[in-house]
Amino acid sequence: MDKTTKEKILDAALELFSQRGYKGASVRMISSKVGIRESALYNHFKNKEDILNTIVSTLSSSSLSFLSSGKPLEESAKKGKSFLREFATSFKLLSYDEKSEKFFRFMMIELMQNRNIRDIFLNDFHQTHLKILSQAFFIMMQEGMIRSSDPMLMAREFLSPLFFYRMQATLLRLDRESTSSVATLFEKHIDFFWEMISE
Amino acid sequence: MDKTTKEKILDAALELFSQRGYKGASVRMISSKVGIRESALYNHFKNKEDILNTIVSTLSSSSLSFLSSGKPLEESAKKGKSFLREFATSFKLLSYDEKSEKFFRFMMIELMQNRNIRDIFLNDFHQTHLKILSQAFFIMMQEGMIRSSDPMLMAREFLSPLFFYRMQATLLRLDRESTSSVATLFEKHIDFFWEMISE
DNA sequence: GTCTATACCCTGATAGAC
DNA sequence: GTCTATCAGGGTATAGAC
Numbered sequence: 097m098d099k100t101t102k103e104k105i106l107d108a109a110l111e112l113f114s115q116r117g118y119k120g121a122s123v124r125m126i127s128s129k130v131g132i133r134e135s136a137l138y139n140h141f142k143n144k145e146d147i148l149n150t151i152v153s154t155l156s157s158s159s160l161s162f163l164s165s166g167k168p169l170e171e172s173a174k175k176g177k178s179f180l181r182e183f184a185t186s187f188k189l190l191s192y193d194e195k196s197e198k199f200f201r202f203m204m205i206e207l208m209q210n211r212n213i214r215d216i217f218l219n220d221f222h223q224t225h226l227k228i229l230s231q232a233f234f235i236m237m238q239e240g241m242i243r244s245s246d247p248m249l250m251a252r253e254f255l256s257p258l259f260f261y262r263m264q265a266t267l268l269r270l271d272r273e274s275t276s277s278v279a280t281l282f283e284k285h286i287d288f289f290w291e292m293i294s295e
Numbered sequence: 296m297d298k299t300t301k302e303k304i305l306d307a308a309l310e311l312f313s314q315r316g317y318k319g320a321s322v323r324m325i326s327s328k329v330g331i332r333e334s335a336l337y338n339h340f341k342n343k344e345d346i347l348n349t350i351v352s353t354l355s356s357s358s359l360s361f362l363s364s365g366k367p368l369e370e371s372a373k374k375g376k377s378f379l380r381e382f383a384t385s386f387k388l389l390s391y392d393e394k395s396e397k398f399f400r401f402m403m404i405e406l407m408q409n410r411n412i413r414d415i416f417l418n419d420f421h422q423t424h425l426k427i428l429s430q431a432f433f434i435m436m437q438e439g440m441i442r443s444s445d446p447m448l449m450a451r452e453f454l455s456p457l458f459f460y461r462m463q464a465t466l467l468r469l470d471r472e473s474t475s476s477v478a479t480l481f482e483k484h485i486d487f488f489w490e491m492i493s494e
Numbered sequence: 495g496t497c498t499a500t501a502c503c504c505t506g507a508t509a510g511a512c
Numbered sequence: 513g514t515c516t517a518t519c520a521g522g523g524t525a526t527a528g529a530c
Contacts (some may be wrong), residue, residue: 101495101496114407115407115408116318116408117316117318117319117404117408119315119316119318119319120316120318120319120408122522122523122524123523123524123525124522124523124524132495132496132497133496133497133498134523134524134525135496135497135498135499135525135526135527136495136496136497138524138525138526139495139496140495143524143525144524144525201407204403204406204407205316205404205406205407205408207403207404207466208313208314208400208403208404208465208466208469209314209315209316209319209404211469211470214466214469214470217466218463218466245487246483249483249484249487250487252456252459252480252484253456253484253487253488256455256456256458256459256460257451257452257455257456259455259459260451260455260458260459261455264417266407267406267407267413267416267417270407270410270413271410271413281451284445284448285448285451285452288444288448288449288452289452292491292492293491300513300514321504321505321506322505322506322507323504323505323506331513331514331515332514332515332516333505333506333507334507334508334509334514334515334516334517335513335514335515337506337507337508338513338514339513342506342507343506343507
């Protein structure tokens with residue numbers, strides 16, 4: 097509560113962008129969702145694109161990558177399977193965070209249409225996670241916990257199913273279907289993957 | 296050449312839908328790409344949605360699942376790694392087929408917005424491939440070629456990276472960047488996966 | 495900061511001449 | 513089967529009163 101009009105506009109815009117994409121969500125819809133006229137909206141943002149840019153720059157950094165939480169990777173990676181479980185859980189939990197989930201839906205819609213969103217997806221989102229994972233696998237290999245292989249390849253192999261399952265959960269939720277079957281896929285993925293790579 | 300106006304409309308529409316989504320591609324753009332007036336377009340299709348439906352029903356079946364090419368699965372699955380390589384290659388080649396690639400881009404844009412497209416993606420596209428793969432893995436397990444595990448889980452683990460790499464290739468191509476690095480990811484995936492599962 | 499009023503463009507779609 | 517002409521509705525954005 098006690099949100100400023102500006103914040104209300106951003107919330108309404110994110111909601112509509114995530115449902116209909118940037119072009120499909122009109123300034124009219126956004127302002128009516130907030131409860132003001134279109135013209136009043138222009139007191140808070142220069143134009144429609146300004147709303148988009150504010151949302152993107154706010155959410156692209158914060159809501160996409162987790163695990164920036166202190167702890168040195170050297171320590172956590174040595175936990176092996178537990179580390180992977182923590183990573184996957186953080187990944188899965190993102191889809192339960194309302195704003196992250198809406199931004200994810202929006203990214204998926206715009207991925208093929210907007211170069212800027214593509215860059216954010218591939219760099220901020222994907223590369224960041226790959227980097228963490230490949231470092232972790234490298235450490236696990238050094239410790240002799242897992243088979244020796246290309247850490248970056250292993251990171252990709254571990255991350256792709258996580259991404260796919262997250263997308264699937266998002267799709268199911270859109271049709272108000274249960275996501276419990278997908279939730280177990282995360283668990284099964286970790287078990288399967290660990291069994292395959294562990295020495 | 297020698298395309299009917301109707302075919303020209305469908306081609307132009309697919310091109311524009313794949314770049315801008317359904318809403319973003321106007322009837323005006325489509326008809327001007329064909330070289331006719333908007334009104335003339337209505338002699339060939341009832342309305343805009345009719346164009347979409349024609350495209351979807353034409354491409355959802357044909358361009359999405361390959362491997363319907365005769366040969367019984369029992370035989371090909373016994374080839375083990377070669378089968379996986381063939382499967383992955385067919386999957387990769389889809390992204391070199393112009394129409395399949397455009398339809399894939401369109402699907403990605405509409406996935407979060409259109410229930411019908413979601414169903415096609417999850418059922419026609421994803422489930423079909425999972426079914427083939429899980430049957431193949433089941434046979435390989437019976438033959439003692441690979442570790443024993445849940446065939447459906449294994450199918451998902453094998454397919455998710457393929458999907459992700461295909462998506463990545465599509466994204467790179469949109470920015471006219473080289474996809475050769477992604478092409479090798481397909482190969483590496485097969486090698487890695489086979490090494491992990493082979494007995 | 496919000497309102498009304500308005501400008502101007504793009505949208506899907508139809509009627510009727512050729 | 514294609515054209516011109518036209519329509520109502522919705523799109524972003526601005527000016528000026530309160």
